[in-house]
Amino acid sequence: MRQFSSEEQHITKIISEGKETNVQTLLDKKLLGVRISLDRTAKTHDLLFQIVQRPISPPEFQALVERVGQLTLDIIITVNLLKMLADEHYIILVERTNIIPTKFEFGQGASNAASVKYKFADENVGGLLLDYASKEIITTPELTRFVEQGFIARDEQRFQLQIATATNALKISKRAFRLSIAAISLTFLGMCINLFFNIRSYMSSGIKIKQEQIDTLSSDFNAVKQDLDTLISINRNDNAQQPKVLKRLNNSKTQKNRVK
Known part of the structure; x- marks a missing residue:
């Protein structure tokens, strides 16, 4: 249903309030000096405009022409509105x-007064x-709701409701999407932090192992050096001590192989 004009809204509100209950009372206030004559058998519908005298004067004729146009429009609006509402x-x-x-x-025109007839085209x-x-x-009751809701038709109301529902669903989807992105970002950040500490722990442990190996090798080298110095200083004829020193050198070599 199309959007109502201000005049149609005014008439519809009057009808919904129960102030006017038929076409005659709806049009009566606009029929000052005018009678509407209807014949259902002959199917005639005439407007009888009361005039002051015959022949009609030019100013009165001009006013009558304007009155015919306005009253005709009022009748068209009223009967079409009633059809639409029905x-x-x-x-x-x-x-x-x-x-x-x-x-x-x-109408409100005098029946015995001079008048000009106008027939609906x-x-x-x-x-x-x-x-x-x-x-x-x-x-x-539908008419009352129609007026209270700003003369918005049922189809338009359903359409607006669907639009509002779709808009709310879209907002919720966007919000859920943002929350999902935030959760994924936090998860990724946690993984990066965990990876960083694991690598750091691994590097620290490796450095510690290498330092222990270096310390062990240094100690063995010192022991070997001492043994060599001892061998040099031992008397070549002292056969009792030479086997002991050679045994210590062999032990040092075995320990170096283990470290490797």
Whole structure:
């Protein structure tokens, strides 16, 4: 359903409040000096504009032309609005009596005064006026909600609800995505920190092992040096001490092989 104009909103609000219950009362305030004559048998629908005298004066004729245009527009807006509201099930149009008059008039023009007749050019509008003129307007709770919600149709309301739901879902998805990225980043950072400490521990341990090996080799070299110095200083004829020194040298060589 299309968006309502300000005039249509005003009429719809009046109907929803129960102030006017048929076409005649909806149009009555706009019919000052005008009568609407309807004949369902002949299917005629005329506007009778009261005039001061015949022949009609030029100023009065000009005012009448303007009045015809405005009143015709008011009738078109009213009957089309009622059709739209009835089609959307916001209102129900019913005949309250079994005796439906074939001819009737309504408005605020004097029946015995001079008048100028105007016939609707649009037969569809005239037909709607003939159909609705004697019917009573019954409102539904849907009409009240329609007015309270700013004249937004049900389809539009559903569409806006779907848009709002989709927007909220998108916001939640974005938030969840950001949280996932943050969790992954923290996990990656933890892995990097853990890797750093593992490498540092491994390097520290390796350095410690190498230092211990160096200390062991240094000690063995010192022992060998001492043994060599001892051999040099021993008397070549002292056969008792030579086997002991050679045994110590062999032991030192064996320890060096183990370190390697």
